Amino acid sequence: MEKEFTHFDEQGNAIMVDVSNKEITTREAIGKGSIELGAEAFGLVQRRKIKKGDVLGVARVAGIMAVKNTPSLLPLCHNLSITHCSIDFELEEKHNRITVFCKVKVNGKTGVEMEAMTGVSVALLTIYDMCKAVGKEMEISQIKLVKKTGGKSDVKKDR
Numbered sequence: 001m002e003k004e005f006t007h008f009d010e011q012g013n014a015i016m017v018d019v020s021n022k023e024i025t026t027r028e029a030i031g032k033g034s035i036e037l038g039a040e041a042f043g044l045v046q047r048r049k050i051k052k053g054d055v056l057g058v059a060r061v062a063g064i065m066a067v068k069n070t071p072s073l074l075p076l077c078h079n080l081s082i083t084h085c086s087i088d089f090e091l092e093e094k095h096n097r098i099t100v101f102c103k104v105k106v107n108g109k110t111g112v113e114m115e116a117m118t119g120v121s122v123a124l125l126t127i128y129d130m131c132k133a134v135g136k137e138m139e140i141s142q143i144k145l146v147k148k149t150g151g152k153s154d155v156k157k158d159r
Contacts, residue, residue, distance in 0.1 A: 007076050016076050022109040027150030031116035033143035034099045035124050038135040042096035045131065052130045056089050059100070059130070063087040063123030067104055070115045077114050080106050085115075087123055100124055101146075111151045117143055 006017050037045065045055045052058075067085045071077040084105040091098055102119035104112040124140045131138060147156050 014076060016078065017110070019078065019109040024107055024109055025150045026105065026107050027111045028103065028105045028147070029111060029113045029116040029145060029149075030104075030147040031102045031113070031118075031120040031143065032099060032146045033117075033120040033124050034097050034141055035127050036095060036097045036139045036141070037127075037131060038137045039096050041131045041134040041138070042091075042093070042098075044134060045098065045127070046091060046093070050130055050134070052133075055127055055130045056098075059089075059123040059126040060087040062126040063100065063102055063119040066122035067102065067112075067115045067119040070118045073118060074114055078108075078110050080108050080110070080112065080115070082106055082112070082115065085119065087119060098127060100127075111148055113145050113148050117145060 007014055009015050044050045048054055064085050064087060066073075068082060071079045082104060084103070086103045088101045088103075089098055090101070100120050100123045102116045102123065104116045104119065106112050120143055124143070128138050128140060
C-alpha cells in the first residue's frame with residue numbers, strides 16, 4: 001500500500017491536516033542533533049568562557065522558545081499547548097562535539113516531532129552564533145527524530 005502525503009487536498013493545494021476527529025493522547029518526541037566545533041571553541045564553551053556568555057544556557061532557552069514558536073515557523077503545523085520541554089547537552093571532548101537533545105510532550109490530537117526537531121535546530125544555531133567569533137570551522141549535522149510516542153505510529157531509534 002502506497003502512503004500519501006497528508007498536507008495536500010485533492011487538487012494539490014497545501015492544507016493543514018484536520019485532526020478534529022482524533023483522540024487526545026499524551027504524545028512525546030525527542031529530537032537530536034550535533035555540532036562539531038574547533039578545539040579552542042569547544043574548550044571555551046566547556047569552561048563557560050565565551051565572551052557572549054553561557055553558551056549552553058542561552059542555547060537551552062533558545063531551543064525552548066523555538067519549540068513554543070514552531071507553528072510560526074512551519075506554516076502547516078498545529079498550534080499546540082506544550083506541557084513539557086527540555087533541552088539537554090552531551091559534550092564529547094574527543095571529537096569537540098556537542099549533541100543536543102530536545103524532549104517535548106503534549107496532551108493533544110497531533111504529535112510534537114516538528115517541535116522537537118525545531119528545538120534542536122535552534123539550540124544548535126545558537127551555539128554556532130555564539131561561537132563563530134572564535135572559529136568558523138563548525139559543522140551542524142545529524143538532526144533527526146529519535147523517539148515519538150502517543151500516536152498511531154510510534155518511532156524509536158538508537159540515540
